[in-house]
Amino acid sequence: ATWPSGADIVLGSDLVYAREAVPQLLALLPALLPEGGGGAFYYVAPETDRLGEVEFLDGLVGLGWYRTEEAVPHRFMDNVLDGVADEDFRNLFPELATRTYTLYTFTRHPPPTQSAPSLAAAVPLPGFAIAAAAAVRQPDHD
Numbered sequence: 177a178t179w180p181s182g183a184d185i186v187l188g189s190d191l192v193y194a195r196e197a198v199p200q201l202l203a204l205l206p207a208l209l210p211e212g213g214g215g216a217f218y219y220v221a222p223e224t225d226r227l228g229e230v231e232f233l234d235g236l237v238g239l240g241w242y243r244t245e246e247a248v249p250h251r252f253m254d255n256v257l258d259g260v261a262d263e264d265f266r267n268l269f270p271e272l273a274t275r276t277y278t279l280y281t282f283t284r285h286p287p288p289t290q291s292a293p294s295l296a297a298a299v300p301l302p303g304f305a306i307a308a309a310a311a312v313r314q315p316d317h318d
Contacts, residue, residue: 182210188219195228202235205282213284217241220248222275233280241282248277 186208191201209215217236221229237243253272255265266273281287 182215183208184210184215186215186217188217190221191219192221192226192228192232195231198228198231198235201232202239205236206239209284215284217282219280219282220277221280222271222277224275236282241284242286244281244287245278246281248279252277 186205192198205217209217219233233243255262257265260268
């Protein structure tokens with residue numbers, strides 16, 4: 177088989193831009209996680225009312241996923257780009273200061289009754305930092 181085995185965690189951000197993409201996204205997610213219902217899908221999205229966003233979020237619940245949501249911590253908006261001044265970072269990503277972001281957690285099993293740490297609480301690195309760093313880093317040329 178050429179398809180990799182399921183991952184315990186799948187991360188997604190800004191996945192929905194059109195309603196037409198929703199059926200494919202809903203079909204893809206189960207293929208990325210382990211068979212038997214394990215794993216978790218963490219999805220960060222801005223509050224933009226994009227076409228298809230509600231259908232995607234509700235569609236996962238309709239397929240039997242449990243959803244929790246929380247505001248993305250402010251520390252996830254911090255500049256972590258090496259050698260990039262804070263002002264330059266804010267110029268590169270002005271939407272981080274003006275939009276509200278939500279972290280959705282989807283699992284196949286109900287959330288624990290005890291308060292478990294969320295991804296936002298457990299991850300020491302700002303989540304947006306990873307995406308931001310990948311977006312602006314250029315390959316090193318020797």
